[in-house]
Amino acid sequence: MMWRTLRLRTQLAAAMILAILLAILFGYVGLNLFARWQEQMMLNALDPVARQTLMEVNAGGRPPAAAAVALYKERVRIAQTIDHEQSVLLIGLAALASMFGIAVGLALATRLARPIEAVSHAARAITSGDLSARAAEGPPGAGELRQLLSDFNSMAEALEAYDRDLREGSAAIAHELRTPLTILRGRLQGQLDGVFATDGPAIAALIQEVDLLARIVEDLQTLSLANTGRLELxxxxxxxxxxxxxxxxxxxxxxxxxxxxxxxxxxxxxxxxxxxxxxxxxxxxxxxxxxxxxxxxxxxxxxxxxxxxxxxxxxxxxxxxxxxxxxxxxxxxxxxxxxxxxxxxxxxxxxxxxxxxxxxxxxxxxxxxxxxxxxxxxxxxxxxxxxxxx
Missing domain, CATH: 3.30.565.10 (Histidine kinase-like ATPase, C-terminal domain)
Structure with missing residues (x-):
């Protein structure tokens, strides 16, 4: 049972770590792709003079001072725009990652809660006296949870069988004891009333019924000790x-x-x-x-x-x-x-x-x-x- 519990905890921890890693990867890839797209869009938005000046700078040339100042101002504006849009994007990605994490958490919680709720519902029904209640098995889930349902239902079946055997056994014991007791009482009453003779054969017959009662009690004691694991050998x-x-x-x-x-x-x-x-x-x-x-x-x-x-x-x-x-x-x-x-x-x-x-x-x-x-x-x-x- 211990290894099953550890395995379930490991699966839950792995699922949570995977959800976090996926959220980080989603944010990183999305942010980089957006930055590249943003850079290309800003480059296309430059006027022809600024674009030509940028190309000269990238080629190692020295553009006129006025053009360089204009390009610098344009790049500052573009950087501010990029920072602002990336901040907005980052907030959006964080919101999406949170929603993704919440969805994964709800899925895991539902997966865990469904069999536990089924066991709880069946346990309440059994407590109220309905020993035929069983935990309903839903869609396939974690192996440990399926095992929990199976073990609970097996326990419930054993409990129902035990209750049935107890009721049937009690009725059978009462039936078995009633016959010799009835015979004993009838013969003793007959002897008391003078209907039956109080001689050796009559007493022997009474002893025979007493022996039967003693044997039933002894056998029941043996079975009880065996069922509880206390039968001495x-x-x-x-x-x-x-x-x-x-x-x-x-x-x-x-x-x-x-x-x-x-x-x-x-x-x-x-x-x-x-x-x-x-x-x-x-x-x-x-x-x-x-x-x-x-x-x-x-x-x-x-x-x-x-x-x-x-x-x-x-x-x-x-x-x-x-x-x-x-x-x-x-x-x-x-x-x-x-x-x-x-x-x-x-x-x-x-x-x-x-x-x-x-x-x-x-x-x-x-x-x-x-x-x-x-x-x-x-x-x-x-x-x-x-x-x-x-």
Whole structure:
């Protein structure tokens, strides 16, 4: 940004200096041309005797004294006339140069003011609540001013998107919290009224809803910390394959209950990572396959090293992802199809948390379709990364 500001100032200074130099050059050339024309006109205005005497003097001759005196007087008169006319011309040229400078200044001021006024007008509209306002782009101007308009409009678009996500997210959070809270209240009220028995299964069902509420709150906290750059990572060198094997061993009974079997290709993969956070990523991706791809019967987990990167690949054989913008699955509370509805459980935050944790590690996560059917989630992490805050 600093070099852009310096460049704009340099352009303005150069334009002002150019205007001054042009005015001086215009005055100098105009004054010299006028002087030559004036001299020729005065020479032609001399009477024949004075002209002949001037020619003799210029040729080195000695004209009569009376003729020389008359020529001298004539030349004094001509010089006075020339001085007077040149003074008038100089005033006129100064006026023209001033007008030229004013015109250049107004042109520069207009060029500067137009985009600034557009930004100011849009800023006032945004302040009043119209987040769709944008700074109108006019005729091409200085590159820095065009960049100012572009940056302002990009900021306005980001602000509008943030406001939209905030409103949609607030509504989605309210919806997600309402369901378990309604269930909790209904069951507790039923137990209080004696409609439901207060036994082990009933209490277990209540705990399940409480766990869902706790998971939603925890996921929201993770996303909030990631969005503000304050997600803490306890990074150390560990084997992703060993981490995956430990978690998958615990998940096998759950997958078997859903009618799925687990296939693994876990090559040793040493990487600097937060094991708890990466375990959260693995669990979320496998659980996503369990909930949405159980019909495929298989979930595959692979870890391997690819140069300076560590890869975690989760593949299922279910219906796959929506055909439009697969990355939409990482949005908070996003559900593209009825098959990804609340019927399958989950808070709608799992994949958003996956993306936040992976990016906090300096990595990327991509979603795509398996060639033979199903979905593929591809997590890529740098094997060495910055420790501390995300």
């Amino acid at each position: 306890n990074v150390r060198l560990a084997d992703m394959a060993l981490l995956a094997a430990t978690h998958l061993h615990a998940l096998e009974p759950i997958l078997a209950t859903a009618g799925m079997r687990l296939e693994t290709r876990l090559a040793p993969t040493l990487v600097e990572m937060d094991e708890q956070r990466l375990g959260q990523v693995l669990l979320a991706l496998v659980d996503n396959a369990r909930r949405h791809a159980a019909t495929g019967g298989v979930v595959e987990v692979e870890t391997k090293i690819d140069g300076a990167s560590a890869l975690l690949i989760i593949t299922d054989r279910g219906p796959g992802l929506p055909s439009h913008e697969p990355d939409q699955v990482f949005r908070r509370f996003w559900r593209g199809e009825p098959s990804r509805s609340r019927v399958h459980g989950g808070s709608g935050l799992g994949l958003a948390v996956v993306k936040a944790v992976v990016e906090a590690h300096g990595g990327t996560v991509l979603a795509g379709d398996r060639p033979d059917g199903g979905a593929v989630f591809h997590v890529q992490l740098p094997r060495q990364q910055r420790r501390g805050k995300a």
